[in-house]
Amino acid sequence: MTGVKAEWPLYEVFVRGKRGLNHVHVGSLHAPDDQMALRHARDVYTRRNEGVSIWVVRSSAITASSPDEKDPLFAPSGDKVYRHPTFYDIPADVPHM
Amino acid sequence: MTAVADEAVLQSSFDSTIAHNDRIEPRDWMPEDYRKTLVRQIAQHAHSEIIGMQPEGNWISRAPSLRRKAILLAKVQDEAGHGLYLYSACETLGVSREELTQKLMSGAQKYSSIFNYPTLSYADVGTIGWLVDGAAICNQVPLCRTSYGPYGRAMIRICKEESFHQRQGYELLMTMMRGTDEQRAMVQESVDRFWWPALMMFGPPDGDSPNTERSMAWGIKRHTNDELRQRMVDMTVPQAEALGVTLPDPDLRWNEERGSYDFGEVDWEEFWAVVKGNGPCNEQRLAHRRQAYDDGAWVREAALAFAASAGRVASASEDSAGRVASASERIETKEETR
Ligand SMILES: [Fe+2]
Ligand SMILES: [Fe+2]
Numbered sequence: 001m002t003g004v005k006a007e008w009p010l011y012e013v014f015v016r017g018k019r020g021l022n023h024v025h026v027g028s029l030h031a032p033d034d035q036m037a038l039r040h041a042r043d044v045y046t047r048r049n050e051g052v053s054i055w056v057v058r059s060s061a062i063t064a065s066s067p068d069e070k071d072p073l074f075a076p077s078g079d080k081v082y083r084h085p086t087f088y089d090i091p092a093d094v095p096h097m
Numbered sequence: 098m099t100a101v102a103d104e105a106v107l108q109s110s111f112d113s114t115i116a117h118n119d120r121i122e123p124r125d126w127m128p129e130d131y132r133k134t135l136v137r138q139i140a141q142h143a144h145s146e147i148i149g150m151q152p153e154g155n156w157i158s159r160a161p162s163l164r165r166k167a168i169l170l171a172k173v174q175d176e177a178g179h180g181l182y183l184y185s186a187c188e189t190l191g192v193s194r195e196e197l198t199q200k201l202m203s204g205a206q207k208y209s210s211i212f213n214y215p216t217l218s219y220a221d222v223g224t225i226g227w228l229v230d231g232a233a234i235c236n237q238v239p240l241c242r243t244s245y246g247p248y249g250r251a252m253i254r255i256c257k258e259e260s261f262h263q264r265q266g267y268e269l270l271m272t273m274m275r276g277t278d279e280q281r282a283m284v285q286e287s288v289d290r291f292w293w294p295a296l297m298m299f300g301p302p303d304g305d306s307p308n309t310e311r312s313m314a315w316g317i318k319r320h321t322n323d324e325l326r327q328r329m330v331d332m333t334v335p336q337a338e339a340l341g342v343t344l345p346d347p348d349l350r351w352n353e354e355r356g357s358y359d360f361g362e363v364d365w366e367e368f369w370a371v372v373k374g375n376g377p378c379n380e381q382r383l384a385h386r387r388q389a390y391d392d393g394a395w396v397r398e399a400a401l402a403f404a405a406s407a408g409r410v411a412s413a414s415e416d417s418a419g420r421v422a423s424a425s426e427r428i429e430t431k432e433e434t435r
Contacts, residue, residue: 028185033404044181
């Protein structure tokens with residue numbers, strides 16, 4: 001059996017389903033370089049016309065917040081109810097509001 | 098706060114996520130046993146997709162028409178894709194692809210026993226699509242709601258593709274059943290061989306499946322093995338009738354009271370023998386996988402060497418969030434000019 005060799009780096013794959021939509025994360029894959037990552041992404045994630053455009057990015061290049069819902073990072077938006085339209089009382093008979 | 102208290106807080110936050118039917122995501126804290134159970138289950142699932150290419154791949158070169166060959170190629174390619182989705186989900190739990198590959202090849206991690214049975218006739222391609230992919234669908238649809246996010250998302254993707262697998266198999270068998278007596282006999286013989294192994298795909302009876310309860314409490318599993326097996330039988334009997342084949346079980350009959358079919362006992366001795374490595378094709382499947390891995394070594398190395406020489410791989414130090422933006426801009430430009 002072949003000994004452990006350097007692994008192809010990990011890429012995250014983002015696909016735009018159709019024009020007018022954002023690219024959405026669909027999964028990851030290993031590839032030796034950016035161009036091959038694109039080709040692999042096409043074969044692995046778009047065999048049935050799932051996309052019109054693909055982004056691939058090395059996983060190591062992504063900076064992420066902590067996923068914890070109680071993360072203080074998101075606290076500033078928690079108490080600002082006045083940013084939502086429902087905060088304002090407008091009489092029901094005022095049209096087009 | 099002490100480490101113990103810390104862990105209690107983390108555990109209770111995990112428990113409440115599970116209780117609310119929310120998903121656990123890769124960077125969340127999770128109990129080590131939850132992680133291990135998931136790694137084992139997802140790896141086994143991924144390996145099954147990969148090894149599962151072999152029995153059907155066996156018939157690609159001998160498919161009876163270009164149409165059937167194209168369908169079979171697409172189906173086998175899908176299974177490779179399923180394996181890759183699942184490996185990718187498994188890697189989010191902190192195991193490497195290389196480790197998973199090595200554990201498959203050494204036999205340290207298992208794959209579904211069904212793929213240790215041979216495909217002796219072309220009808221088996223149809224039977225596998227109908228019964229084996231059918232059983233896989235039964236298993237996988239509830240897993241779309243599994244508690245681990247990446248696993249559930251991979252399952253959703255897979256389930257969308259499985260329907261084609263089952264339908265092409267059933268259509269193949271229907272076509273053969275409309276053919277000669279000899280062809281009909283081929284279909285029946287194939288169904289006779291695959292029916293019981295397909296029922297074994299759901300795993301041992303609930304009484305012998307000690308981890309089921311814990312996995313269900315964690316939301317990793319959604320139904321017990323026996324529940325899924327019953328569902329499979331109930332779904333398949335009318336399909337067999339429509340096809341005109343007999344399922345090889347003299348005890349199979351409708352039970353009005355239960356609103357389900359009663360069926361005979363699975364040969365669990367055979368099941369455990371195959372799990373332990375003594376099925377008809379265990380050695381052949383693993384030998385083939387190792388051979389493919391070794392044969393591909395130079396390709397993997399050459400691709401890396403080419404990437405390095407052409408400067409097509411950014412070194413780790415060059416990686417930064419800025420690269421995300423510039424990569425996306427490049428892609429946008431290409432899109433415009435297309
Ligand atoms: Fe599959
Ligand atoms: Fe399949």
